[in-house]
Amino acid sequence: MSIQYTLGGIRGHMNADLQGAEMSLVESAIREKADRIPVNPESGIFDPYPQRMADGLVELATTSSDEHGSGLAQITVHPDLDALTEDSQTTGVSELEGGPMIANETARRLSCDALVECTVYDHARTLGIGRRSRLVPAWLRRQLWYRDGGCQFPGCGSRLFVHAHHRTHWADGGPTDLCNLILLCGYHHRFLHEHGWRIEDDPEGKPIFRKPDGSVYPTIRPRLDPRLRELVGQRP
Numbered sequence: 001m002s003i004q005y006t007l008g009g010i011r012g013h014m015n016a017d018l019q020g021a022e023m024s025l026v027e028s029a030i031r032e033k034a035d036r037i038p039v040n041p042e043s044g045i046f047d048p049y050p051q052r053m054a055d056g057l058v059e060l061a062t063t064s065s066d067e068h069g070s071g072l073a074q075i076t077v078h079p080d081l082d083a084l085t086e087d088s089q090t091t092g093v094s095e096l097e098g099g100p101m102i103a104n105e106t107a108r109r110l111s112c113d114a115l116v117e118c119t120v121y122d123h124a125r126t127l128g129i130g131r132r133s134r135l136v137p138a139w140l141r142r143q144l145w146y147r148d149g150g151c152q153f154p155g156c157g158s159r160l161f162v163h164a165h166h167r168t169h170w171a172d173g174g175p176t177d178l179c180n181l182i183l184l185c186g187y188h189h190r191f192l193h194e195h196g197w198r199i200e201d202d203p204e205g206k207p208i209f210r211k212p213d214g215s216v217y218p219t220i221r222p223r224l225d226p227r228l229r230e231l232v233g234q235r236p
Contacts, residue, residue, distance in 0.1 A: 001016040030057050031056065032056070036160075038155070042211070058186070079095075080093050080094070083104040083107050128181075129177070136181065140181075141164055144183060147178065151183055151185040153209060154218060161186055163189045164183060165181065182207060197217075
C-alpha cells in the first residue's frame with residue numbers, strides 16, 4: 001500500500017493492492033458509507049460518486065461501530081425520579097433512548113442490576129462542565145443524544161456516526177455545556193468548520209443554519225426528481 005501527499009500535505013493519494021476477497025470487503029464497507037452521504041447543501045445535488053466514495057472512506061476511518069463509542073451492548077433508560085420509587089405506580093415517566101415509553105415497573109426492573117447515572121435538571125443553571133474540558137464526557141453525550149436524537153442539519157437526521165459540535169468553538173471561549181452543543185453527522189460537521197456555515201437560533205430557540213452568504217438553508221430538503229436518482233447515484 002502506498003500513500004503520497006502533495007507539497008504541504010494539502011491533499012494525498014492512496015493506492016492499495018489487495019486480494020479479490022479483501023478488496024470486495026473494503027469496497028462494500030466504503031460504498032455503504034458513501035451511499036449514506038446526503039445532498040451537498042451548497043450545490044443542491046449529490047457530489048460526484050467518486051468524491052462520495054472518498055468521503056465514505058473518511059467516515060469509515062473516523063467512526064466506530066456504535067453511537068457512544070463503547071464495544072459493549074447497552075440500553076439507556078431515561079426515567080423520572082418518581083418512576084423509580086416503589087410507592088408509586090402511576091407518577092413519573094420512563095422511556096428508552098431513541099425508543100418508546102416503557103412501564104415504570106419495567107424501568108425499576110432494568111435498574112436492579114445496572115449502572116445508574118443520576119442527572120439533576122435545574123432550569124436556572126446550564127447542564128454541562130463549562131470550560132473544564134473540550135471533550136464531551138459520556139454522561140453529557142448521552143443527554144445530548146437524548147435531546148437531539150441524530151444529526152440536526154435540516155433534512156438529514158442521521159442517527160449513526162454523529163459528532164458533538166461546539167456551536168461556539170472551544171478555542172473561542174465556548175463551554176462544553178448542553179446549550180452549546182449540537183449533534184451533526186461527519187459530512188455536515190465539515191460545513192460548519194471548513195465551509196463558513198454558522199448556526200443561530202430562531203425566535204423559538206430552534207437552530208437554523210446559515211450559508212456563508214448569510215442566507216438561511218431551507219429547513220425542509222426538496223425531494224429529488226426520481227428521474228435524476230440514477231444520475232446522481234441516490235438509491236430510491
